[in-house]
Amino acid sequence: MNHKRILLKAIAVAALALPMASATAQGxxxxxxxxxxxxxxxxxxxxxxxxxxxxxxxxxxxxxxxxxxxxxxxxxxxxxxxxxxxxxxxxxxxxxxxxxxxxxxxxxxxxxxxxxxxxxxxxxxxxxxxxxxxxxxxxxxxxxxxxxxxxxxxxxxAVSAISTIDIGAMKEYGVKKVAFISPDDETTKANMVPFETAAKAAGIEAIFILHPPKTTDYSSFVTRAGGEKVDGIYFLYPQANAPDILRAIVELKIPIKVFGGRALDPQFAVKTAIGRPLPFPFYSTLNTPSIDxxxxxxxxxxxxxxxxxxxxxxxxxxxxxxxxxxxxxxxxxxxxxxxxxxxxxxxxxxxxxxxxxxxxxxxxxxxxxxxxxxxDGGLIYVRDGKIEGKTFPSSCK
Amino acid sequence: MILFLQHALNGISLGAVYALIAVGITLVYGLSRIIHFAVGELVMLGAYVAWETWRLTGSHTVGLAAAAAVLAVIGMITERGIFRFTLREPLTGFIVSLGLIMILQGIGIEIWSADPRRADPPLAGSWDVSGLIFRKQVAINIGVSLLVLLAAYAVLMKTRYGKAVRAVADDPSAAALMGVPVRFIIMTTFIVGAALAGVGGWVVLTNGSISPFVGEAYLLRGFAVALIGGLGNVQGAAVAGVGMGVAESLAAGYGSPGWNDAYVFGIVILILLWRPTGLGRGSSGAHL
Incomplete structure (x- = not known):
């Protein structure tokens, strides 16, 4: 009986040890x-x-x-x-x-x-x-x-670095007063101060038009921007709504020198929601390289x-x-x-x-x-229907 | 001045949708005393029906007709399947409509996902009239909404059916004694209300992008408009809808735009404090 028990224990130990031995052999x-x-x-x-x-x-x-x-x-x-x-x-x-x-x-x-x-x-x-x-x-x-x-x-x-790129593009087009349009939420507020600081440093006046989240009809906000006599409009997000705001700007005939935004599809500018190219230049700031x-x-x-x-x-x-x-x-x-x-x-x-x-x-x-x-970051321009890219390399050594 | 008028014009376009929704709410309330909160989701469904039809046929006109027709059927189904059982307890009907919001939103997400969708606008461009810009699409939307509202008004005021609706709204028992099929008339208001929401959905689609949550913004405003116009008062709802849209647009134009909702609902509160039954006539009961 004792032998039998010892034998059973030995088999059990062997059964447990086998996979462990195998694991050790394989790592x-x-x-x-x-x-x-x-x-x-x-x-x-x-x-x-x-x-x-x-x-x-x-x-x-x-x-x-x-x-x-x-x-x-x-x-x-x-x-x-x-x-x-x-x-x-x-x-x-x-x-x-x-x-x-x-x-x-x-x-x-x-x-x-x-x-x-x-x-x-x-x-x-x-x-x-x-x-x-x-x-x-x-x-x-x-x-x-x-x-x-x-x-x-x-x-x-850092948002301040992205804002400097954003405002740099506005300055390139000679913008003197820019409207920053975005939902009234935390993400927007986190971007406002760096944007305003960068604008001030570049001698551009920035005004902020925040709208209720979930807005899809931008007519009132775009009209306000026009009333403020801005010559540039910047749209932070949501990116999916960019065609809606672009359509409102074009149809309400707001006379701007350039429209900029964060991570926007340049195709919005080539073929907009109104079915033809935008009548003004477009740029999109990327805080990453561009996939497209x-x-x-x-x-x-x-x-x-x-x-x-x-x-x-x-x-x-x-x-x-x-x-x-x-x-x-x-x-x-x-x-x-x-x-x-x-x-x-x-x-x-x-x-x-x-x-x-x-x-x-x-x-x-x-x-x-x-x-x-x-x-690495980037900037994409759409000028006269042509898309051009620019890279801002990382500062890491 | 031009800027002020431009904001007012933008607001009329918004207000047209609010008016369509509010008339639906007020019709249903006038006859059933049920506050149909799920009407915003009916707008959402109308927008998606119009979008699907546009994708299939490329026609916005067919999309408009389909949105109204399909929503009319949905209105009938909800009345036959749900609301007719709550007619004796309107509060229950109200709570049921709250549940319906979740269900319809869930159905929307399941079928179309929560991603925004948009259709190519039926009419792009604008007319410049001495500096006042009329967006062509907005003009069409205002025209369609106005026609639909006028048709609804004419039916209510000039036809035998309209007379029956008004009779039921005034006194359902007396109307029944006079041979008016009260239950049938109530069902038709659910159908008409839903069809109006369907038209509202089409207008929303042609103005911008849609998602399963698009009804939320319109519901609260539509309901506020129905209250201001006087629950049960169709003309009041239509006028208050346009007023609300214009107020919202002016608030966006001259106030702090992020506070837009607060301005608008602040005005609603002030009006209701001044006239608790709304600005419209006889809104304590049902006056169609």
């Missing part, structure tokens, strides 16, 4: 969960879909290459994606689920500041690394060195990979893919350097001290005033 493996909290529907869908695709493509590429090796263990990434429907309440609920229910330590999004400024309250106490292009993080001081929210990682350049008008071979090759991966990512807002794609790769590199996939504070410190060579040029957090990323 240990693990899974790191990555959360995505993006606007996959709703009014900011054109921002959320590419931002999500960037993470998904990067994760696929990393996993296809066998994953990331950290401390002798090879980890693959697993994505949990949540659609916040472009709503603040849904963004907070999604973040609660990702962080508190699914115990995810790395989350991308929401990319829009109005949503991120609320969902940040979930990630900060949970010590989650949260990547977002939210401008509200910049205006709210969340990315300042003095802030306790050290794991919020801004994925776009790639400035170099690397971006061009990436654009083709991206289109093959997710054909839904189209138009100028496809550029929002750069708010996540390189940063996902950068996160994997930071985990390797930090030697951990658990200690988010250590990974966070590595992220802010490294330089990563990505598709969007050299990427780093070299801004001493706040944790905003530096990466």
């Amino acid at each position: 240990r493996t693990g899974v790191v969960k990555i959360g995505i909290n993006e606007m996959l529907s709703g009014m900011f869908v054109t921002v959320g879909v590419p931002a999500s695709a960037g993470v998904r493509l990067a994760v696929k590429e990393i996993n296809d290459k066998g994953g990331v090796s950290v401390g002798g263990t090879t980890y693959k990434f697993e994505i949990t994606e949540a659609d916040n429907k472009s709503s603040t309440a849904d963004a907070v609920a999604a973040m609660n689920k990702l962080v508190n229910d699914d115990k995810i330590k790395f989350v991308f999004g929401p990319t829009v500041g109005a949503l991120a400024s609320q969902s940040q309250e979930v990630v900060i106490p949970a010590k989650v690394i949260n990547f977002s292009a939210a401008t509200t993080w910049q205006s709210g001081g969340m990315l300042a060195p003095s802030s306790k929210a050290t794991l919020l990682m801004g994925t776009q350049m 008008y790639p400035g170099n071979a690397q971006v061009k090759a990436f654009a083709e990979r991206l289109r093959a991966f997710d054909p839904k990512v189209v138009g100028s807002t496809a550029n929002f893919v750069f708010f996540s794609y390189d940063f996902m790769h950068m996160l994997a590199e930071a985990m390797k350097i930090a030697g951990t996939v658990e200690d988010t504070e250590r990974i966070g410190k590595v992220l802010t001290s490294m330089t990563y060579s990505g598709v969007a040029g050299k990427i780093c957090y070299n801004n001493p005033a706040m944790r905003t990323a530096s990466l």
